[in-house]
Amino acid sequence: MNRVAALTALRGLALGDAFGETWLLRPADLVETALDERRLADGPWPWTDDTAMALSVLRILDRHGHVDQDALAVAFADAYAADPYRSYGGSMHEVLRSIRQGEPWAVVTRRKFDGMGSWGNGAAMRVAPLGAWFADDLGTVVAEAARSAEVTHAHPEAVAGAVAVAVATAASVGGVEGGELIEAVVARTPDGEVASRLRRVARVALSADPRHVAGMVGCGERISAVDTVPYAVWCAAAHLDDLTEALWATARAGGDVDTTCAIVGGIVAGRTGLDGVPADWASACEPLPAWVDDPSRPI
Incomplete structure (x- = not known):
């Protein structure tokens, strides 16, 4: 267990979530110029469901030491009932309300999309702290990410996307370098379209323009694990030692920017920490709950 790395990833x-959300809130015709000039939005920057759900993942790891699925x-x-206005995805409103009303999560989850279940990027966006928590054991990372x-x-x-992000975070925390990190993720991601697109980005130079990579595999415009995770893993691998640059690069392609930046922020920060983040970024971002920084507080 590596709680310190998990907190840093969180x-x-x-x-990343809060920074990325600021781009979604701007008029579309002004975004490209603002990115070119690196003009930040005024604070505060609220975080979204990405962070709200990641907090729940960490809460359960703190309490149980593993993913207790019922808990x-x-x-x-x-968390949803306490604050439903965190930009939750459309299908999650019904899922979380039904669970809150006492329906078994396995039943609720499996009836979505004609019994196929959601393949959205929600499981991937929240999982980085779990990858950092179990970073010393990649087998456990894979199993626990799937359970989450x-x-x-x-x-x-969707499960494959969560596994990929968790493994990327664990590898980042463990000091694995750029291209090797993507290969480590490919090796442990269940076969399917997420894995196929990861293999594609593994062949792209880390010096490439993120917009080129997004054109190949997507950048979250479909809100799916398939078109979100490979792009985010590549962006993280290309900037493993500079969190701020990683977030600027990730935002460059547009798409589901809060989620791609949340994923990248979690992967990279588990390695770098946040000491290099500019003070105006840190002060603009919405604070996390007090229990995050004080393990003695009730969670």
């Missing part, structure tokens, strides 16, 4: 995830489902539903995904996303591609 902070990076929240920063995680309740934590997700309780299944609570809300039954589709195998």
Whole structure:
């Protein structure tokens, strides 16, 4: 267990989430110029469901030391009920309300999308702290990431996306370098379209323009694990030693920017920490709950 790395990954995830959300809130015709000139939005920068659900993952790891799926489902539903205005995905409103009303999570999750389950990027966006928590054991990372995904996303591609991000975070924390990190992720991601697109980005130079990579594999415009995770893993691998540059690069292609930046922020911060983040970024980002920084507080 590496709680310190998990907390750092969580902070990076929240920063990326909040930073990315600012681009979604701007008029579309002004975004490209603002990115070119690196003009930040005024604070505060609120975080979204990406961070809210990552907090629940960490809460359950703190309490149980592993992913207790029933407890995680309740934590997700309780957090949603307490604050449903965090830009949750459309299908998650029904899922989390149903769990809150007492329906078994396995039933609720598997009836989505004609029984296929959601293959959205929600399981991937929240999982980086878990990858950091179990970073010393990649087998456990894979198993626990899959268990965390299944609570809300039954589709195998959504599970694969969560596994990929968790492994990327564990590898980042462990000091694995750029291209080797992507290869480590490919080796442990269940076969399917997520894995196929990861193999594609593994062949792209880390010096490439992120927009080129997004054109190949997507950048979250479909809100799926398939078109989100490979792009985010590549962006993280290309900037493993500079969190701020990683987030600027990730935002460059557009798409589901809060989620791609949350994923990248979690992967990279688990390695770098947040000491290099500019002070105005840190002050603009919405603070995390007090229990995150004080393990003695009730969670």
